[in-house]
Amino acid sequence: MIKNQFEYNLTQEKLKDFKEALDELLKQKQDFDDLEFELYFNAYKSQIEELETEIKQYEALLNNKEKYLKIESIEDLPNALVKARIMKGYSEEQLAKELGIDRETYLRAERNDFENFDSTTLLRLIDILGIKLTEEVEALIQLQYEDLESKLTNAGFDLSFFKKKLSYSDFNEYSVIGTASFVERLLKIFQVSIKDILGNMQLGFNLTALNTRFKLPANANKKNIGFYTAYANYIGQIALKATSHLKSKSIPDNPKVFYFEVINRYGELTFENVLRYSWDLGVCVLPLNDKGAFHGAFWRVNGRNLIILKQRIKYESRWLFDLLHELWHAIQEPDLKERTVIDYEDAEQVMQYNEEERIANKFAGNIILSGQAEKLVQLCVEKSHGKVEFLKSAVQAVAKEKNVPLGGLANYMAYKLSVQGINWWGTAANLQTGDTNPLEISREIFLENANLEVLSENERYLLLSALYGEE
Known part of the structure; x- marks a missing residue:
């Protein structure tokens, strides 16, 4: 953004130089091969268009007749302050004088999006520039962090986690705009009114409403699961916006058909290939890397399928199993525009009573194990003589004998045992093989399919912070 006459x-x-360089390139076109010429041409053209846009925007501000801006979001305030200064015809030095500060202090403030201005100085600047604020934005600017921290903590909120996820930089309680931006994002995610934040009454996030939306387990209030689930859902909807150009297609519900679709398209059944096939069908798959809450979630939002994978175990076979499991949820009730299924970490025992969860696991197991999931489990039981302590060697022997993935068979066996109340996941983890990183693969493929240009700066930040951030 151009901020003054010098810029x-x-x-x-710069625009003149690039246009001259492009003219010279066109004159020397015969000296380049087609690909090389196209690369240079597109680079120059893109830079020229970007500079022309910046110039037009600056000229439009200088010629603006309304001479005021209305701000409805803290996110828009820093740029609006610069735009309003230009529209009003103030230089940085003139505005600094109006505020009673030196020019360097003001320039530093503009460079840092006014993070160092206190609420009094910020509101004084807004008044000088004639910027109109909504009641909510003005209230956010005047928030006292100490009161806010106390209310959020008493409401059971995990402040340390959300400070990392929702703040552009290290959270600074003395930054008015930083605090206001943080709170504004909370309001959007948890659908809380600013009046609830400012009121004298005890702040209470509506877990009953969260339970209705996300079918929370009984211990949701204790473990902050509801707050995290609402956050993940919000990030997921940003991901859906970034992938809105993808067309949803029918997902095969027959394990054999699904298997051969992947083989015919990609050659072999691997996590990466199944993931790419899922994207081919218009399924948005978003990987997260936070602790607790759930290890997989499915949402259908306005007909679009969204899967969130959140598996801390970095083995391809486990990620493959979870992805296929969530795809089964995506297959169900295709006529519904909205659907939610969340696999909470502490709710595995519920699976034995949930038909859809059991079938989802069989669907995943049969694709990974070539349609022999139950048969292979029975062979393992026979080889181990029904003794859990002998299962590890039995699973290894059966996987080798039947030429199926050891990790996949171990995971399916762990699931079958979990239904009986036996935790065998640790042993299954020790039987995993391979050195690929499914989290990194998932991130890369997500970015291949996402168009971040359709997102606001705030949405891009929140999405990338969720995608690459680690608790």
């Missing part, structure tokens, strides 16, 4: 003149000079 405007400099941008004009």
Whole structure:
């Protein structure tokens, strides 16, 4: 963004240089092969268009007749302050004088999005520039962090986690705009009114409403699961917006058909290939890397399928199993525009009573194990003589004998035992093989399919923070 006459003149000079370079390139076209010429041409053209856009935006601000801006979000305030200064015809030095500060302090404030201004100085600047604020934005600017922290903590909120996820940089309780931006994002995610934050009454997030939306387990209040689930859902909807160009297609519900679709398209059944096939069908798969809450979630939002994978175990076979499991949820009730199924970490015992969960696991197991999931489990039981302590060697022997993935068979056996109340996941983890990183693969493929340009700056930040952040 051009902020003053000096930058405007400099941008004009840059534009002239790039246009001259493009003209020279066109004259020498015969000296380049087609691909090389196209690369240079597109690079120059893109830079010229970007500079022209910046110049037009600056000129439009100088010629703006309304001479005021209305701000409805803290996110828009820093840029709006610069735009309003230009529209009002203030130089940085003139505005600094109006505020009673030196020019360098003001310039530093603009560079840092006014993070160092206190609420009094910020509101004074807004008044000088004639910017109109909504009641909510003005209230956010005047928030006292100490009161906010106390209310959120008493409401059972995990502040340390959300400070990392929702703050552009290290959270600074003395930054008015930083605190206001943080709270504004909370309001959007948890659908809380600013009046609830500012009121004298005890702040209470509506877990009953969260339970209705996300079918929380009984211990949701104790373990902050409801808050995290609402956050993940919000990030997921940003991911859906970034992938809105993808068309949803029918997902095969027959394990054999699904298996051969992947083989015919990609050659072999691996986590990466199944993931790419899922994206081919318009399923948005978002990987997260936070502790607790759930290890997999499925949402259908306005007809779009969204899967969130959140598995701390970095083995391909486990991620493959979870992905196929969630795809079964995506297959169900295709006529519904909205659908939610969340696999909470502490609710595995519920699976034995949940028909859809049992079938989802069989669907995943039969794809991974070539349609022999139950048969292979029975062979393992026979080889171990029904003794859990002998199962590890039995699973290894059966996997080798039947030429099926050891990790996949171990995971399916662990699931079958969990239904009986036996935790065999630790042993299954010790039987995993391979050195690929499914989290990194998932991130890369997500970014291949996402168009981040359709997102606001705030949405891009929140999405990438969720995608790459670790608790």
